[in-house]
Amino acid sequence: MTAPATLKIDFVSDVVCPWCAIGLKSLEQALEQVSDEVTVELHFQPFELNPDMAPEGEDAVEHLQRKYGSTPEQIAANQAAIRERGADVGFTFNMDRRKRVVNTFDAHRLLHWAALQGRQTELKQALLAAYFTDGRDVSARGVLVDVAGETGLDPVEAGHVLDEGRYGQDVRAQEQFFRSQGIQAVPSVIVNGRYLIQGGQPPEVFAQSLRRIAAGD
Numbered sequence: 001m002t003a004p005a006t007l008k009i010d011f012v013s014d015v016v017c018p019w020c021a022i023g024l025k026s027l028e029q030a031l032e033q034v035s036d037e038v039t040v041e042l043h044f045q046p047f048e049l050n051p052d053m054a055p056e057g058e059d060a061v062e063h064l065q066r067k068y069g070s071t072p073e074q075i076a077a078n079q080a081a082i083r084e085r086g087a088d089v090g091f092t093f094n095m096d097r098r099k100r101v102v103n104t105f106d107a108h109r110l111l112h113w114a115a116l117q118g119r120q121t122e123l124k125q126a127l128l129a130a131y132f133t134d135g136r137d138v139s140a141r142g143v144l145v146d147v148a149g150e151t152g153l154d155p156v157e158a159g160h161v162l163d164e165g166r167y168g169q170d171v172r173a174q175e176q177f178f179r180s181q182g183i184q185a186v187p188s189v190i191v192n193g194r195y196l197i198q199g200g201q202p203p204e205v206f207a208q209s210l211r212r213i214a215a216g217d
Contacts, residue, residue, distance in 0.1 A: 011045065019200040024125070027206050057103065060095075060098055091128075106144060109161060197209050
């Protein structure tokens with residue numbers, strides 16, 4: 001029997017990006033489909049949709065209207081489509097609870113630390129659910145510490161990471177690297193540093209692409 005191919009996946013995303021939540025769920029389901037053929041090293045890489053967002057954030061509806069010129073009707077239709085896509089892959093969006101769009105730099109610093117603790121995937125999943133399902137403020141120190149603790153990380157140490165500004169330079173360097181590689185939208189799934197799968201694709205699309213890459217096509 002042929003040994004499974006090993007693929008390195010960089011999942012470039014933000015924790016306030018709904019399509020990143022959909023894309024991650026889809027990718028996870030795809031990985032289950034190809035588990036006999038592929039083993040994966042999954043790394044979450046930082047991308048800030050709103051790097052200049054003020055610490056207090058911005059009303060979610062006002063933000064979408066200002067950034068994209070969307071009407072309330074367009075926003076409602078888009079959110080309905082996102083809820084439906086999320087339900088298809090097992091992710092719950094409660095957009096009525098998401099009141100504000102927030103700054104995510106501290107969340108990315110905490111994710112960098114979580115990777116060093118071997119719990120980055122758990123924290124990423126928890127932050128996406130905290131924001132989109134529960135409507136929690138993932139820019140707030142207390143929320144970040146609580147979510148870290150809920151995923152099995154040391155909440156006291158998480159607080160030190162946040163208070164001491166740890167890993168800020170690392171996050172900035174990673175952000176700049178992936179932007180220099182042409183990444184301007186997320187989620188961007190980069191396989192073996194060479195192959196790009198863009199957007200919140202269905203699980204079948206991810207699975208097909210991973211099989212092709214593993215086979216050397």
